[in-house]
Amino acid sequence: MIFxxxxxxxxxxxxVFILVxxxxxxxxxxxxxxxxxxFIVILQIWPIALASVxxxxxxxxxxxxxxxxxxVYSSEESxxxxxxxxxxxxMAILFWIIISAVAQSINEWLxxxxxxxxxxxxxxSSGLIMVGVMKRFFDTIIGLLTILIGFDIIYSSLxxxxxxxxxxxxxxxxxxxxxxxxxSVDLEEETE
Numbered sequence: 001m002i003f004x005x006x007x008x009x010x011x012x013x014x015x016v017f018i019l020v021x022x023x024x025x026x027x028x029x030x031x032x033x034x035x036x037x038x039f040i041v042i043l044q045i046w047p048i049a050l051a052s053v054x055x056x057x058x059x060x061x062x063x064x065x066x067x068x069x070x071x072v073y074s075s076e077e078s079x080x081x082x083x084x085x086x087x088x089x090x091m092a093i094l095f096w097i098i099i100s101a102v103a104q105s106i107n108e109w110l111x112x113x114x115x116x117x118x119x120x121x122x123x124x125s126s127g128l129i130m131v132g133v134m135k136r137f138f139d140t141i142i143g144l145l146t147i148l149i150g151f152d153i154i155y156s157s158l159x160x161x162x163x164x165x166x167x168x169x170x171x172x173x174x175x176x177x178x179x180x181x182x183x184s185v186d187l188e189e190e191t192e
Contacts, residue, residue: 019085028066087133088129106121121150
């Protein structure tokens with residue numbers, strides 16, 4: 001019980017860190033910590049070999065994403081206004097309150113552990129906030145990967161297929177590769 005609460009708190013703290021941080025390095029560190037939390041949650045259900053596929057593919061994706069960001073953003077990024085950060089946090093808290101109210105009834109419909117359901121839904125809703133509110137392409141990619149981590153946690157609790165695990169790992173790596181490609185295309189267009 002205490003361990004599951006610590007997992008929920010660490011997942012929510014990582015989301016808050018991603019929403020508040022202005023530097024892309026800090027956001028990638030927060031997303032990497034989400035992959036570690038997802039690994040620990042999935043490890044409670046699956047064998048270590050299948051759960052480590054998700055962790056390794058996530059960390060490989062973070063390495064690809066960080067190498068694509070090295071050439072794109074300089075160290076003098078514009079920090080968002082305090083009101084924007086507060087709005088993001090309040091939206092996330094509102095979604096988490098709604099998920100807390102609805103999670104028990106969803107848990108009757110989906111027979112998975114409550115911790116997995118709550119973390120998965122929280123990550124998916126926070127990823128939707130990132131995709132919908134943040135304006136940079138990099139933030140959209142972070143949001144998509146957060147949605148994918150949440151979906152991965154919920155789906156892993158329902159199905160233990162090695163093929164689906166491989167496909168989801170491939171999707172994670174391809175999203176990060178495409179992010180690097182589209183960032184380089186944007187950089188070429190800006191220099192012209």
